[in-house]
Amino acid sequence: MDFNPHLPAFNSTLISLGTAFVLGAAIGLERQLRQRTAGLRTNTLVAVGAAVFVDLAVRFHDLYGGPPSPLHVVAYVISGVGFLGAGAIMKDGAQVSGLNTAATLWGSAAVGACAGVKLLPEALLAALFVLAANTLLRPVVNRIQRQPVEASFSEATYAVTVVCQREHQADVLDRLLVLLEQAHYPVRAVDPRPFGDRDVEIEAVLYATAVDAAELDAVLATLTALPGVLQAFWNATLED
Numbered sequence: 001m002d003f004n005p006h007l008p009a010f011n012s013t014l015i016s017l018g019t020a021f022v023l024g025a026a027i028g029l030e031r032q033l034r035q036r037t038a039g040l041r042t043n044t045l046v047a048v049g050a051a052v053f054v055d056l057a058v059r060f061h062d063l064y065g066g067p068p069s070p071l072h073v074v075a076y077v078i079s080g081v082g083f084l085g086a087g088a089i090m091k092d093g094a095q096v097s098g099l100n101t102a103a104t105l106w107g108s109a110a111v112g113a114c115a116g117v118k119l120l121p122e123a124l125l126a127a128l129f130v131l132a133a134n135t136l137l138r139p140v141v142n143r144i145q146r147q148p149v150e151a152s153f154s155e156a157t158y159a160v161t162v163v164c165q166r167e168h169q170a171d172v173l174d175r176l177l178v179l180l181e182q183a184h185y186p187v188r189a190v191d192p193r194p195f196g197d198r199d200v201e202i203e204a205v206l207y208a209t210a211v212d213a214a215e216l217d218a219v220l221a222t223l224t225a226l227p228g229v230l231q232a233f234w235n236a237t238l239e240d
């Protein structure tokens with residue numbers, strides 16, 4: 001096999017991969033210093049890998065033409081990095097972690113893709129914006145998270161609770177559902193549970209994330225007047 005690379009093309013590839021390596025390492029270094037899952041090596045490899053595939057597509061297209069075009073290969077790189085990023089995302093109950101890591105990997109791939117198609121200034125610009133998002137915006141995020149959330153900006157889970165005598169449970173429950181439906185507050189879930197030795201507490205969770213207090217108060221007034229009803233009230237729990 002004759003290994004005689006075309007020097008200008010080889011130098012162009014070397015510059016592309018070198019740019020992807022340096023910029024990917026810069027992004028990864030910031031991640032490594034913060035001890036994130038995808039750090040220095042991972043982000044560097046993603047950037048270099050994207051650059052290799054795109055550069056290969058560019059070279060192949062220059063030599064032979066025809067499909068796939070370099071743009072198609074860029075699309076394949078995006079899809080592949082999407083799967084890689086999905087592996088960095090972990091869900092534990094209501095808590096989700098790894099989203100920023102996955103997004104950073106996506107950014108590293110974008111940097112590598114730019115380097116692969118010889119858009120070196122654009123690769124540098126992309127890397128700077130990824131680094132800015134992970135560094136300059138961090139104090140802003142921390143400051144926002146330390147502030148209490150205003151009620152007007154939050155959604156809430158609303159629940160109507162009725163305490164009644166056990167022998168009246170069925171009638172009270174039916175009436176509760178009918179009244180809420182008539183007030184246009186359909187019920188998402190109902191949870192009847194013992195309340196002392198002879199009574200029952202019925203909690204109806206609403207689909208609504210915002211309510212008219214006067215409307216719910218009117219429903220409660222009607223419920224309170226029913227036989228066997230000891231008390232009725234509604235409450236809201238703010239969601240994260």
